[in-house]
Amino acid sequence: MNERLQKLQSSPYVSRMGVRFDDHGDELTAILPYDEWLIGNPLIPALHGGAIGAFMEITASAGLLAFTDLATLPKPIDVAVDYLRPGKPQDVYARASITRQGSRVANVRVDAWQERRAAPIANLHGHFLIKPIKSNG
Amino acid sequence: MSDTLQDKLDTLAGLLVDGSPHALALGMKLVRVSPGEAVIRAPYQAESIGDPETGVMHGGVVTALLDHACGTAAFAGLGGDQAVATLDLRLDYMRPAKPGCDVVAEAKTIKVSGLIAFVSAIAHDGDENDPVATAHAAFMVTRASQAAAERARAEVEQHMANDKAGGASS
Numbered sequence: 001m002n003e004r005l006q007k008l009q010s011s012p013y014v015s016r017m018g019v020r021f022d023d024h025g026d027e028l029t030a031i032l033p034y035d036e037w038l039i040g041n042p043l044i045p046a047l048h049g050g051a052i053g054a055f056m057e058i059t060a061s062a063g064l065l066a067f068t069d070l071a072t073l074p075k076p077i078d079v080a081v082d083y084l085r086p087g088k089p090q091d092v093y094a095r096a097s098i099t100r101q102g103s104r105v106a107n108v109r110v111d112a113w114q115e116r117r118a119a120p121i122a123n124l125h126g127h128f129l130i131k132p133i134k135s136n137g
Numbered sequence: 138m139s140d141t142l143q144d145k146l147d148t149l150a151g152l153l154v155d156g157s158p159h160a161l162a163l164g165m166k167l168v169r170v171s172p173g174e175a176v177i178r179a180p181y182q183a184e185s186i187g188d189p190e191t192g193v194m195h196g197g198v199v200t201a202l203l204d205h206a207c208g209t210a211a212f213a214g215l216g217g218d219q220a221v222a223t224l225d226l227r228l229d230y231m232r233p234a235k236p237g238c239d240v241v242a243e244a245k246t247i248k249v250s251g252l253i254a255f256v257s258a259i260a261h262d263g264d265e266n267d268p269v270a271t272a273h274a275a276f277m278v279t280r281a282s283q284a285a286a287e288r289a290r291a292e293v294e295q296h297m298a299n300d301k302a303g304g305a306s307s
Contacts, residue, residue, distance in 0.1 A: 010189055011186065011187050011188060011189065011195065012183055012185070013185055013187050013197060014187075037158050037159060037162040038159055039157070039158040039159060040160070041282070041285060042156070043289055044282065046222070048157065048159035048204070049204045050201025050203070051201060054196070054198070054201055055197070057197050073188050078228060079200075080226075081200075081228075083223045086279075
């Protein structure tokens with residue numbers, strides 16, 4: 001599975017964000033390690049909403065790449081992000097679930113959390129353009 | 138003299154982007170801010186590339202840029218003295234940004250209702266009639282952000298007092 005994620009991990013932006021992946025069987029968790037540069041408002045302090053959104057987009061791409069052979073990185077068509085709690089200055093975790101995957105478009109949901117998975121800080125719902133590699137030419 | 142909202146925003150302009158470590162790290166620059174509106178630029182830089190094969194900027198950078206521009210417009214729409222938190226952000230990615238081009242986000246507060254501001258924005262790479270992405274977002278003044286705004290105000294007043302003490306020529 002990690003081989004399939006190599007394409008994503010070779011992305012300069014993904015490596016700059018420092019995103020790591022932890023996979024156990026068919027469960028893939030993305031980790032955004034806390035760093036000061038992820039802070040949006042230092043006075044609260046809270047993580048930048050854009051950083052959390054971007055992390056969940058990366059998680060969605062990883063979720064798609066991990067379980068399908070794709071010729072290129074998934075491209076977002078649209079995403080809707082709900083912010084549920086302020087992101088504390090600590091690591092963020094996220095998992096993607098694929099609601100529907102067609103031959104060109106995939107519908108993905110992502111949940112992001114910090115201390116408890118049952119207390120998500122944000123979630124994302126979006127459509128991604130995908131290019132699966134056909135198994136028989 | 139510092140009674141108008143524009144004066145207040147001009148005083149805070151240096152903090153709206155540079156005061157946010159994430160916006161600063163992505164190289165964002167405030168182009169202009171006025172009551173209910175904000176324009177912010179994100180430069181094309183090597184570490185913002187999403188796909189090394191195409192050199193296209195990662196959607197996440199555009200997400201952070203649009204979130205920051207919308208948040209700044211909401212802040213400027215809510216009177217310029219209350220920090221805001223994103224409630225939701227909806228983005229349409231219309232086309233990849235041109236490799237090598239900066240992306241500019243132009244955000245406008247459509248309506249303020251109590252503690253909530255509704256904002257829409259476009260991101261483009263030169264031609265505003267050919268957007269890279271559009272965004273619709275809702276922001277709210279939360280208790281945590283109210284407390285943060287109090288601290289920010291104290292900091293700005295401190296800066297102004299220091300400036301006055303340092304340069305008495307005017």
